Amino acid sequence: MSLSPAVVIGTGLVGASVGCALSAAGHRVHLEDRISAHAQVAAGVGAGSTDPASADQVALVVVAVPPSALAPVIVDALARFPRATVTDVGSVKAGVLHALWDSGGDVSRYVGSHPMAGSQFSGPLTARADLFVDRTWVIAPHRKSAPAATQDVADLVAACGAQPVTMDVEVHDAAVARVSHLPHLMSVLMAGHLTAVPSEQLQLAGQGLRDVTRIAGSDPGLWQQILGANSAALLPELRAVQDQLAKLINDIADDPEREGQDGTGVRAHLERGLAGTRQIPGKHGAAPVQYRQLVVEIPDTPGALSRLFADVGEAGVNVEDVAIQHDPDRQIGYLSLSVTPDGADALAKSMADAGWSVGEPDPTPDRPA
Numbered sequence: 001m002s003l004s005p006a007v008v009i010g011t012g013l014v015g016a017s018v019g020c021a022l023s024a025a026g027h028r029v030h031l032e033d034r035i036s037a038h039a040q041v042a043a044g045v046g047a048g049s050t051d052p053a054s055a056d057q058v059a060l061v062v063v064a065v066p067p068s069a070l071a072p073v074i075v076d077a078l079a080r081f082p083r084a085t086v087t088d089v090g091s092v093k094a095g096v097l098h099a100l101w102d103s104g105g106d107v108s109r110y111v112g113s114h115p116m117a118g119s120q121f122s123g124p125l126t127a128r129a130d131l132f133v134d135r136t137w138v139i140a141p142h143r144k145s146a147p148a149a150t151q152d153v154a155d156l157v158a159a160c161g162a163q164p165v166t167m168d169v170e171v172h173d174a175a176v177a178r179v180s181h182l183p184h185l186m187s188v189l190m191a192g193h194l195t196a197v198p199s200e201q202l203q204l205a206g207q208g209l210r211d212v213t214r215i216a217g218s219d220p221g222l223w224q225q226i227l228g229a230n231s232a233a234l235l236p237e238l239r240a241v242q243d244q245l246a247k248l249i250n251d252i253a254d255d256p257e258r259e260g261q262d263g264t265g266v267r268a269h270l271e272r273g274l275a276g277t278r279q280i281p282g283k284h285g286a287a288p289v290q291y292r293q294l295v296v297e298i299p300d301t302p303g304a305l306s307r308l309f310a311d312v313g314e315a316g317v318n319v320e321d322v323a324i325q326h327d328p329d330r331q332i333g334y335l336s337l338s339v340t341p342d343g344a345d346a347l348a349k350s351m352a353d354a355g356w357s358v359g360e361p362d363p364t365p366d367r368p369a
Contacts (some may be wrong), residue, residue, distance in 0.1 A: 002059055003022065003027050003028075003060045003152065003155055003156060003159065004027045004028040005024055005027075005028040005029070005030060005053050005054070005058055006027055006028065006029050006030070006048075006059060006060040006061070006062065007029075007030045007031075007053050007058050007062070007077075007081065007084070008029060008030070008042075008047070008048060008059070008061075008062045008064060009030070009032045009033070009044035009061065009062070009063045009064065009065060009073055010032075010033060010063060010064035010065040010066075010073075011031050011032075011033040011038045011039045011041070011047065011064070011124045011127075012038070012064065012122055012123060012124065013118060013122050013124070013126050013127055013131075014064050014089050014115065014118060014131075015033075015042070015047075015062065015064025015065075015089070015124075016041075016045065016047040016124040017029075017047075017117075017127040017128055017129065017132065018040035018047075018062050018064060018089065018115075018132075018156075018160065019031055019047030019048040019127070020045065020046050020047045020128060020129035021129045021130075021131070021132060021160040021161065022048070022160070023046055023047060023048055023129070024046070024129040024158075025159040025160075025182045026344075027048065027159065028048075028049075029048030029049065029197055030050070030051060030053035030058075030155040031047055031048045031050050032047055032048065034065075036050070037150055038124055039124075041123075041124040041125060041331075042124035042127060045064060045124060045125065045127055046129070047124065047127060049283060050183065052117075053081075053248060054083050055080055055082070056081075056082060056083060057083070058081040058083065058084040059083070059084055059085070059152070060084055060085050060086075060087070060115055060152055060156060060274060061077045061084045061085070061086045061087070061280055062087055062088070062089065062156070063077060063086065063087070063088040063089070063090075064089045065088075066221075066222055066225055067090055067091070067092060067222075067226055067228075068132035068225050068229075069180050069223040070088050070090045070096045071095075071099035071100060072098065073095050073159050074086055074088055074110060075099075075100065075103045075105050077297075078105040078107075078109060078110060078132060078311075079105060079202030082106075084109065084228045085109050085110075085111065085148070085149040085152035085153065085155045085196045086109055086111075086215065087110070087111050087112060087113045087152075087156065087344070088108045088112055089110070089113060089114060089115055090114065091114055091176055091180065091181075091226050092173055092176070092226060092229040092230045093112045093114065093140045093169040093172050093173055094169045094170055094172075094173050094272065095229050095230075096112065096360075097112060097142055097169050100245065100265075101337045106145050107142070107145075107146060108144050108146040108149065108228040109146060109149050109151070110142075110145065111139065111140070111141045111142075111145045111149045111150050111152075112139075112140040112142070112169060112222070113137060113138060113139050113140060113153050113155075113156070113157070113225075114137070114140065114172065114176070115131075115132050115135060115136075115137040115138075115160070115162060116135055116136040116137065116138070116180070117131050117132050117135040117137075117162070118131075120205060121314075122218075122219050122222075130161065130162075131360075132157075132160040132161055132347075133160075133162070134163060135162050135163065135175060136162065136165050137157045137160070137163065137164055137165070138164075138165050138167050138172055139153050139157065139164055139165070139166045139167075140166070140167055140168065140169045140172050141153075141166070142169060146240055148354050155306070159233060163196065170246075173230055173232045176225070176230065176233075177230055177233035177234040177237050179235075180235055181226065181227060181234050182234065182237045182238065182241065183215070184215055184216075184218070184223065185227070185234075185238070186212075186214055186241070187212060187214070187215045187216040188216045188223075190209075190212050190213055190216070191213040191216035192216075194209075194213070201314070207323065207336075210366055211323075224355035242268055244269070247264075247269075248266070248269050251264065251265055251266045251268075251269065252266060264267060275318040281350075287301050291320055291321070291338040291339060291340060291341070292338075292339055292340075292344040292360070293336050293337070293338060293339075293360060294336070294337045294344060294347060294348055294351070294357050294359070294360060295334050295335070295336050295358070295359050295360060296308060296334070296335045296337065296351060296356055296358050297333075297334060297356070297357040297358075297359075298324075298334065298335055299335040300333065304337075305333075308335060308356065310349070311350070311351060311354040311356065312337070312351070313349050314324060314350070314354075315346065315350035316349065317335050317339060317343040317344075317346055317347040317350070318339075318343065319338065319339055320338045320339065320340070321337075321338040322335060322336065322337055322338070323335075323336045324336075
């Protein structure tokens, strides 16, 4: 079934990016936002048109508003667009669905969804059509969802280039509590701790600290709503971490060098963390891959980064991830390239032959890598 015309309600980063992706795929998209200027900006970056849609012709509505507004906006969309499948991109599903049960609307045309993509930035100016490419997108139908509506949402996911995963709403909320909301709070706590660190000590900060605290830069108002909507699933996870933190404190206070015969001690915590990193899936949900890291030194000169990426491309080795760190003292940067083990040596040789200084990360924490 065609997704045109589609209506996107809410033109922040995610909503405007959905509009950009659908527009790029050839669908007609109409944009709505409580703040009309936001919709106009989104239209300016290619997310669609601000012209009103013909309500009885709309095939798909994507609701991308803050969590507290989701249920009433979805109810309104089901009433205003009587032929449309309605989905949302909210990060919590169960509470919205429970509110819809009580609304009296045609919930057979509603299928919840949640793209696992975004950034610490917000607003339509940050939107991009490729935001969802190769990212997981949860489709969460309920017991009254019409098969055609579920298929429309699957078609939306495909049009955005994402990887669909179907989940029950309660399972989804438990999952995001563990893999999204809890990590966000850990980042927030670490970043908040930095407010008590003297500025001269912060000069020692490396990429590890930036990695841990990056997502803490997200909108506090939005996250307060997300955490409130998913508190029932989140609280057991927080208490589990609280228990682990208490054990870690006791183990460090007791003797950091002690290795208990029963799997206790500081090393047990470190090994458990290492094992956890190896559980994170690779691309498209594949089994985890242990990548090798190659670190390339970048001079602080115009065009150096573009030349480096061109040489990486010439090497013909697929790079899975990149990270850049700057060394303010030496006025250079370090580009960390994540590569599968079977391609790392070939890439290292190709980059060295092209004149780049290539190494691997030092395991000590004070090396910028």
